[in-house]
Amino acid sequence: MYDLKIKNAKIVDGTGLKPFHGDIAVIDDIIVERGKNLGLAKECYDAEGLVLCPGFIDVHTHYDAQITWDATASPSLDLGVTTAIIGNCGFTIAPCKPEHRELNIKNLTKVEGMPYNTLKKGIDWNYESYHEYLSLLESKNLALNICSYIGHSALRIWAMGEEAMQREARDDEIIEMEKIVSNAMRSGAIGFATSTFEGHNGTNGIPMPSRFASREEISRLIKAMAIDGRGIFMLTKSNNTEIKDIIKLLGNVDRPAMVAALLDNPMKKSWAYNVLEDITKAQNKGYEIWGQVSCRPLTMEFTMNEPYMLEGLLAWRDYMIQNTVEDRKNILKNQKFRKAVLNEILDTTKNKLFVGNWEKIKLINTKRTSLLKHLGMNLVEIANFYNKEPFDWLLDNAINDGFDDLFAAELLNSDNKQVQKLLKHKYASIALSDAGAHTSLLCDAGYAIELLSKWTRELKVFSLEEAVYNLTGKQADICRIPKRGRLVPGYFADMILLDPNKISTSAAYRKDDLPAKSDRLIVDSVGIKEIWVNGVNKNKNTAGKLIREYLS
């Protein structure tokens, strides 16, 4: 007698092979049989007309903090993600000494847009070392499976204190970090993650700690990661880092590298694709490198209090270091400052988040009656109305008490033709949900559903089996996650039952359910009937696992 049987399903098994009609049987947390007319089970679902596929593996999330107060990683599990990888870009909250908690919180508030009061109230700090952090997660009754990187920025703060955001590390500090990375791997980290990306700034706009690291430091930490011949090197790369530089960082370490974030940039059309082509060349030479791409346009909601899209600009730093509203207004009035920022925005030699396409920014909310008539209009339209340049209007508006006006910017990755080329690339890893981060700016946690709805059902860019493979089996292979991502006997029963004609997400909406009542953007799934994690229906019980063992 089986514990669970799903019968009459169209099974898309995560291997990329053609779907077939049949049953899947589970005992405990393992798939034990698949075929037609399988025997009796304690629990049975008739899945006629529905698709059964593996749960999605979201390789780029930032649930490090949230998972300590919300073991369901909301909303990801409800959107079909049964395994999430945390610690991307190196922005972990472990290891962390008590005296560094405040700095880590302030950095996360800035770099990942997590509300300060939420982190202050929400994080369970019942750990110091990385090992203790993993044990804490294990004690949390996780509702989905979690894999965790050891993160470079938290590691530097542990070893160097505040100087982590001022300078390169000394040899003795690197030695200490090497030990922690190796120990973290032995405790069950999936790999080592870091960022050299210009847009990654911490408290007061100071670059995140990992951005102060020398190449030697990063190389030595990759080596420390690979101590037992395991581990994924995850890098969110600087605009100036090329694939050949990553090969140099890897040196003679024969481990896979995951590179983020390859988004289509309307002003630099072939940039992301060219990186993938460089990755192909590296793969052909034996270096296993993967490029993280996204199937969603990068849309961010922002106010001029914290315009994330400008925060990667060197010239914008002068704004970020101001403490009072008056000081902020003064710097915004400064014509030299305006000119420097605008020049940097319009400099097309660099790949940036925002490249001056003002028509892609819309006013979506304001409390000021004088502005109501412009709701829904883009910056070019509004600026024309006042006979101004868009950038000048945006800053003038902030100065005139418009700091809280809410804008939405469609920044990158919105050209379907270009994005399709990225998604279909052999060495692309479809990811970049950033789930758990930028909670009030965006919600891309439903990216996997969008691959199945928009890109598969509507645009027919993928067959269903190909799309599912990209979200499941392929990710498990890249990340060396054992026995997940495929519906085959011997594998863990992480499964989703869905209606292929209905699967989609709701429009994003706001909900103030974070600790300290901060609000966030959230989406719901449509067309997902059931979700099982390790053989257990998510509505009945929590059965997620902290994954600590990986393939080499």
Ligand SMILES: [Zn+2]
């Ligand atoms: Zn990230």
